[in-house]
Amino acid sequence: MELKAAADRLFPADAGVRRLAAELYAAVADAPIVSPHGHVDPRLLLDDDPFADPAALLVTPDHYVLRLLHAHGVPLDALGRGPAGSSAPRDVWRAFASHWHAFAATPVRVWLEDTLQNVVGLDRHPSAGNADEQFDAIAAWIADPASRPRRLYERFRIEVLATTDDPADDLAAHRALAADPSWHGRVIPTFRPDRYLDPSAPGWRQALDDLTAASGIETGTHAGLIAALEDRRAFFRACGATSTDTGVVEAWAVRAEPAELERIHAAARAGDVPASDAAAYRAHMLWELARMSSEDGLVMQLHPGVLRNHHAPTLQRFGPDTGHDLPLPTAYSVPLRELLRDFGTHPSFRMVLFTVDETAFSREIAPLAGFYPSVFAGAPWWFLDSPDGIRRYREAVTDSAGFGKTSGFIDDTRAFLSIPARHDVARRMDAGWLATLVATGRLPEAEAHAIAADLVGPLPRRVFRLDA
Amino acid sequence: MELKAAADRLFPADAGVRRLAAELYAAVADAPIVSPHGHVDPRLLLDDDPFADPAALLVTPDHYVLRLLHAHGVPLDALGRGPAGSSAPRDVWRAFASHWHAFAATPVRVWLEDTLQNVVGLDRHPSAGNADEQFDAIAAWIADPASRPRRLYERFRIEVLATTDDPADDLAAHRALAADPSWHGRVIPTFRPDRYLDPSAPGWRQALDDLTAASGIETGTHAGLIAALEDRRAFFRACGATSTDTGVVEAWAVRAEPAELERIHAAARAGDVPASDAAAYRAHMLWELARMSSEDGLVMQLHPGVLRNHHAPTLQRFGPDTGHDLPLPTAYSVPLRELLRDFGTHPSFRMVLFTVDETAFSREIAPLAGFYPSVFAGAPWWFLDSPDGIRRYREAVTDSAGFGKTSGFIDDTRAFLSIPARHDVARRMDAGWLATLVATGRLPEAEAHAIAADLVGPLPRRVFRLDA
Amino acid sequence: MELKAAADRLFPADAGVRRLAAELYAAVADAPIVSPHGHVDPRLLLDDDPFADPAALLVTPDHYVLRLLHAHGVPLDALGRGPAGSSAPRDVWRAFASHWHAFAATPVRVWLEDTLQNVVGLDRHPSAGNADEQFDAIAAWIADPASRPRRLYERFRIEVLATTDDPADDLAAHRALAADPSWHGRVIPTFRPDRYLDPSAPGWRQALDDLTAASGIETGTHAGLIAALEDRRAFFRACGATSTDTGVVEAWAVRAEPAELERIHAAARAGDVPASDAAAYRAHMLWELARMSSEDGLVMQLHPGVLRNHHAPTLQRFGPDTGHDLPLPTAYSVPLRELLRDFGTHPSFRMVLFTVDETAFSREIAPLAGFYPSVFAGAPWWFLDSPDGIRRYREAVTDSAGFGKTSGFIDDTRAFLSIPARHDVARRMDAGWLATLVATGRLPEAEAHAIAADLVGPLPRRVFRLDA
Structure with missing residues (x-):
């Protein structure tokens, strides 16, 4: 069968709305790509093989x-x-x-x-x-x-590409790229401290050792771990990072007492941490990450609600990221209440909330983003990163959060070649949604054009502090 | 930019459906407003300043x-x-x-x-x-x-406006209005006993004292509280009330033993009530409210699932109702099972269920309203009181509950000026939904016209017993 | 009012999409009906009264x-x-x-x-x-x-009709039908072991006695119960069954130790089983049913999340199936994890997951069906078996599971006369959805035609192993 993507694909079927969507889309179709969250390896562009x-x-x-x-x-x-x-x-x-x-x-x-x-x-x-x-x-x-990757980077009109990186990473590839006079793009790291949050995870002690090696700061104590993470955040910021990313099963963020934390930290180092202690520790770490963000201004991305590696035999044989991470029902308002009490109106703090449980969009994420100045409703992600998912996202969040409290599209991909296609889908679906709003008398056409333009560049640059 | 609301705003984009929606809407656009649930202060109309x-x-x-x-x-x-x-x-x-x-x-x-x-x-x-x-x-x-408010009341063609009132309120404004020969409208109180339900709430003891003062009935015992509430319900009915309203975090309604209730009541009076006792007391109170409704015929409105005052610092500084009440996942079928066992088929009992968790519409509220003669699916409320929220509500509840087991629109507003705009949105969206049903062969056009007319007047008057 | 179902009913309103939907529908409108799940009594067709x-x-x-x-x-x-x-x-x-x-x-x-x-x-x-x-x-x-029923069976062009049957049933009607030389249809039983799963259910001991009578195998022990069920499955298969069906409140499937199971079994026979033991027993039984399916190839249908007989007084007076079974919030990924660990990639195992909690479609069912070769997303069922329910189902599951990992329509009805109407609604809604995909450039028209044809016959025959 002939491969022939329709020029007006993904626009609403009604002829009038479609025409309007096409106009809105045309004005942003070729805009540069701002990609503030993804998983491309920076070496791809450094080596350019x-x-x-x-x-x-x-x-x-x-x-x-x-x-x-x-x-x-x-x-x-x-x-x-x-x-x-x-x-x-x-x-x-x-x-x-x-x-x-x-x-x-x-x-x-x-x-x-x-x-x-x-x-x-x-x-x-x-x-x-x-x-x-x-x-x-x-x-x-x-x-x-x-x-070659660099030629494609240009052809795709990528303006900025954020990667995802472990705090112990030396960011050598990022630094080498930035120092390369023949490279004119912008590839920035993102601080992803997941390995350090759960003292009951198998790799936690190794992670701490890695962090000590990277930072020169002893992580044998909880206070040491915090200091080492702060040190690495400063390093990441110096290397261009503007945000962090954290994936958790549940979004609980509750402060614990220092003595309690040291006790759990020591017990976990010794390999003996009960589930309830581990949960308390993790909840405190999420609160700490918000506290750090309020101090250093790194935008805090949160991705709760994914059950990793559902099928143990596949994990054993083929490793992680093999297609059986699955969504869970996910709560935000209650588990994040203490974190937002302490940082929700802090002028430097900023948090982008993602979900793979789409019921949370209208019930929790949009209402939170519609009150807290620090909270933004993250683009539909992973299982929801589809034409219909994007449409349902807009329908669910616009009522309570408008457009200005959404994050702008993020492609979240490790498939470098798919980056333009993914942004194109978002631009088309947003154009279709804006056209529907105009056609149903909910938005003046001029304002729709302004919003369409904002969504693809200025908005994500503001939200992710890319111009700071 | 020019402010020019389109005449056909909010109707579906398809030209044929839109034409039909416009016809259905035109027939009800100027119908009087029945507002059986809202938060306007009756003094606004009494004083007419x-x-x-x-x-x-x-x-x-x-x-x-x-x-x-x-x-x-x-x-x-x-x-x-x-x-x-x-x-x-x-x-x-x-x-x-x-x-x-x-x-x-x-x-x-x-x-x-x-x-x-x-x-x-x-x-x-x-x-x-x-x-x-x-x-x-x-x-x-x-x-x-x-x-002036009274002139606007007429201009808005308001037929009846229900307010929300504390049981201890003397309803002086309502009585004065009713006695005013120059006033021809209808403003009725709604009995909202929230302050009396939770023995662990800070204001509970004060509320009981207020109720004693209003009713002349001692509330030092649970039995006294019940008697005082019954007394005030009779007073509210005499002042024109046809319904009650209750907001709870969870909808549990479970009967408890009198001795147990007296024990908790006494302990709470003494300022010492464990959380589990308070929960049992609250659950019993919800059951009691249903029992009272089954006896005096006041329609019981229930609004569960709101976490009030999420951001403690804002509450402290600016008080309640400042924009950070947030929706919670909300259950109905299980927590209300005992209440509906006892009153669900009682001929005098009637209950309108509201939600801010829209997943409950198709999963719980419509199925309940589609079996129990006493249960009605409340209009989309608060975060869902939007064009898309109304559309999704109709799509979610019509399958299991049709139109006849829905409540009719309620504006729930304290913004007097917005009343006509809110009812207009509902009329437009319902016209669009009915037009879609006709256009897709699911409803004869004549029946759609009859339903559109029913929704704006006869239906809410029946549901809220406004003609009784 | 004249009863005149529109020829293009249920198709999308847009003229272009509707035309395409009508073409897609026309090609399958008269296709034979494959009904792999329903509740018609086989005696209806045997007796032909x-x-x-x-x-x-x-x-x-x-x-x-x-x-x-x-x-x-x-x-x-x-x-x-x-x-x-x-x-x-x-x-x-x-x-x-x-x-x-x-x-x-x-x-x-x-x-x-x-x-x-x-x-x-x-x-x-x-x-x-x-x-x-x-x-x-x-x-x-x-x-x-x-x-007469047999003439209608032909007129409805039913190709195969599955009934729902208790394991202790002698399937006399099925066997007599199959042996009747004047009967040319295909009516097959479905193995529904619900009565045997919950040792705390009032009828459990009677059910075991019935099973012993039917199988000749002693069910006084857990091992005996398993052996008896296996025996009856073989009998059902010999009588044409290709699938089982199980309704549970929660989908937990967790293996327990034989000694533990015998202990609970014995205690339950004696009428004394604590709730936690009963839950463990039920969870093990669900795991066992999957194990059996992996061995005998009967397709395992699972219908969790229904609270039966919500209104006790109606149950008492009128019996079950009187309209007050209600949906519950329902989870799949976590409770089924162990079952899928053990059988999810087993080549003989196959599982069709149904829900009446539609939030599960995009969050759990489609993601599971989009990874496990054994899992299929069941058609929208019961409260969701409506034009809008079917549309929302397709929108929610197609992203993660496409069409090929869905079950095909099942009518689930005991109303024999409604079978063609129900399949017709599904065919129309699927045609509309496919037409929308074509109109929005997401599917080539030729592929849409192929899928429409697959959905009404080959797909359900494959999924339910009807050609085996």
């Missing part, structure tokens, strides 16, 4: 793609995961291409179509029949110097 | 307006809250007008546009540039005798 | 109809429930017809209109005025040999 092969480019590392293929019976071994060399790239591509129907009507299909047609330049849908031919075509495209 | 000033009229008392301005960084001091005189009305209006963009696409904007254009008679959107000029224009409008 | 009377045909046994009439104040006695003979069929029909407005815009109305017009051949909406006339007309229709 060609991509490895079509499977490694488009299939194997993308957990959105993996999970749907797996759901349709393709084992992860056949997709390039598991013991190295267990599947040749060409075989991976064949498996992918012959299951193209599995993606029908999903956001993955929308992104892939846009990428394959408009970035890679294919003209047919993948299929079992054309798998080899397309594999070769993509390999040839990869070999073209114009397909 | 001119409104104080533009800020006091449109900004300072409206927590919908305050919360969004606060979210955009305007401190409440600058909006007329806090120590008296801390901000001049003109400065409040300037702050409001210069943040007009904060309301873009929110329901607050829809109400304000309608009010400013069609009630006050302005012709431009508020802005920093025209703030002084509009302030003066509104002040002039206020000074016009035609802008 | 005429239906009793209009009330018994369309009103009395249908809890969707009963509940809305009851909600509008019609007592169940007046609808043919309660002591036999308490209401004449004609009086029941009069009560129903005079409350026709109660069904306005509900799915019940859609089904009834289609049935009355297209199956029974009426040409007016029921009303108080035509109740007697329509009662007689329906009675005459019933008397027509063409209205």
Whole structure:
């Protein structure tokens, strides 16, 4: 089947609304991309090597793609995961291409179509029949110097790209990039301290050792851990970071007493921490991260409500990020009450709340963002990062939070090639929503144009303090 | 920008559906307003004084307006809250007008546009540039005798307006109004016993003293409290009340033993009530309120699921109703099971269930209203009282409860000027939903017209027993 | 009012989308009906007797109809429930017809209109005025040999009809039907072991005795119960069953130790089982059912989250299935984690997850179906089995699960006459959704046609292993 993305795709069906959406979209379609949250490896742009092969480019590392293929019976071994060399790239591509129907009507299909047609330049849908031919075509495209990461960064009109980094990371790639006179882009780190928050997690003690090594500050005590994190935040800020990111199962943020924290810290170092102590420690750490943000101004992103690695056998065999992280019912207003009591109106504090439980948009996130000056409703994320998810997000948050208290789109991706496609989907859906508001008399057309322009650049730059 | 509310605003975008919606709306657009639930002070109509000033009229008392301005960084001091005189009305209006963009696409904007254009008679959107000029224009409008509350009551075609009143209230204003030969409207009280339900609340003992003073019945015992409440209900009924209203955090209604209740009552009087006792007492009180309703026929409105005063520092400094009451996940079917076992099919009992957790509409409220003759699905309320909220409400409740088991619109407002705008939004959205049902072959057009007419008058009069 | 179902009913309002929906629908409108889950009594088709009377045909046994009439104040006695003979069929029909407005815009109305017009051949909406006339007309229709169940089975183009059956059932009706040379349809049993799962349920000991009688296997021990269930599954399979069905309040499935299970089993036989033991036993039984499915290949349907018989007085007087079973908030990912750890990637295991809590579609069910090859997102069920419910289902599950990991429509009905109407609604709504996807550039038209065709036959046959 011919691969031909419609020029007016994703706009509302009504002709009048569609025309208006197209106009709103046209004015922002080519605006530079501000990407304040994602998972691209900075070395990709530092090294600027060609991509490895079509499977490694488009299939194997993308957990959105993996999970749907797996759901349709393709084992992860056949997709390039598991013991190295267990599947040749060409075989991976064949498996992918012959299951193209599995993606029908999903956001993955929308992104892939846009990428394959408009970035890679294919003209047919993948299929079992054309798998080899397309594999070769993509390999040839990869070999073209114009397909190197830096050239694509420019072609994609990326203005700023935030990565996600461990506090113990030396940010060597970021520093080298910034020092490279031939590089004119902007790649900034994001401080992600997840490994240090849970004293009952298997890797916690190792993480503390890593942090000590990176900071030169002893982390044998809770006070030491806090000091070391503060030290690394300063380093991250010096390297261009403007925000932090934290993923937690539950958003509880409750201050604990220093003595209590030291007691738990010491017990956890000794490998013995009861669940209730670990929970109290984690809740305090979330509060501390807010306290630090109120002092250093790093924007605090919070992603609660994900149950990681649901299927233990797959985790054991294939590692994490293999498609079985799952959403949980998620609360915000009650667990974050103490944190917001202490920092919610602090002028330096800023918090972006994300969710994969969409019931929270109208019930908790928008009402919080509609009162606290520090709180912003994060863009729909992960399972909700789809045309319909974006529409439902706007319908759910606009009533209580308007546009100005939303975060602007974040692509959250490790699939470098999909960045423009993802931003394009958001721009189209926002244009459609704005057009609907105009068509139903809820927004003057001039104001809709101003908002559309704000959403793709000025707003995320303000929210994430990218101009500071 | 010109202020020009579109005649066909809020109708569906499709031309055919819109035409039909416009027809359905036209037939009810000017119907009298039945307002069975709200928070207007009856003294407004008794005294019939001119409104104080533009800020006091449109900004300072409206927590919908305050919360969004606060979210955009305007401190409440600058909006007329806090120590008296801390901000001049003109400065409040300037702050409001210069943040007009904060309301873009929110329901607050829809109400304000309608009010400013069609009630006050302005012709431009508020802005920093025209703030002084509009302030003066509104002040002039206020000074016009035609802008007095009673004249507006008539102009708004209000047929009945229910207020919200404490059981200890002497309803002097209601009685004086009713006795005033120059007054031809209908303002009725609503019995709101919230202060008497929770023996662990700080004001409970004072409330009991107030109730004793009002009723002449000793409330030192639980039995006395019940008797005093029953006495006041009779008084409220004599003053025209047809319903009660109760706001609770959780909807548990479970009967307790008299001895147990007396024990808790006595302990609470002595200032010592454990949380579990307080919860049991509250749950029993909700059951008692239903029992009383089954006997005296007052319609029982229930508003569970709001966490009041989320931000303690703002409560301390500015008091309640300052924009940080927030929705909680809310359950109905399980907590109300015992109450409905005892009164759900009682011919005199009637209960209207409201929610700010919209997931409850299709999962709990509509299924309950679709079985129990006594239960009605309350209109979308507070955070959900918006064009999209109303649409989602209809989509969620019609399947299981149709139209006849819904409450009809309630405006729930303390902003007198916004009453017509709010009812107009509901009429438009219901017309659009009915038009969609006709256009998709789910409802004959004649039946849609009959339902539209029923929704704005006969239905709420039946549900709230206003004709009894 | 004339009864005239619009040919393009339920399609989206936009003319272009509607045209496309009509084309997609036309290609599947007359496709045979695959009904892998329902509650029709197999004796209906074995005996092939005429239906009793209009009330018994369309009103009395249908809890969707009963509940809305009851909600509008019609007592169940007046609808043919309660002591036999308490209401004449004609009086029941009069009560129903005079409350026709109660069904306005509900799915019940859609089904009834289609049935009355297209199956029974009426040409007016029921009303108080035509109740007697329509009662007689329906009675005459019933008397027509063409209205016998087997003739209707053919007329409805039913290809396969699954019933729901107790493991102790001898399936005599199924076997007799299969052996009847004059019968050419396919009616298959479904294994529903609910009575055997909860050792604290009043009927559990009787159920075990029944199972022993049916299987000849002693159920005095837990091991015996398991063996007896396995024996009956084999019998059901031999009689054509391809799936099981289980309704639970919560979906917990957690393995317990044999000794523990025997202890609880013995205590429960003695009538003494604490709630926590009963919960552990139930959770283990759900795990066992999955284990059995992984071994014998029967597809496991799971329906959690229903609170049965909410109104105790109605249960006492009128028995179960009288309209007051109600949805509960329902979780899947956490409670099913152990079950899916053990069987989620087992090649023989298959599980279809249903819900009446629609928040679970995008948050839990679609993400599970989008990773586990064994999991399928069940069609919207019961309270959600409506035009809008189906649309919201597709919008919520397609992102994470596409079409291929959904179950295909199931009618779940005991109202034989409503089967074609229910499948027709699903076909129309799916055609509308596919048309919307095409119109918004998310799906090529050819692929939409292929999916529409797949959904009505091949897909449910694959999912429910009907061709095995």
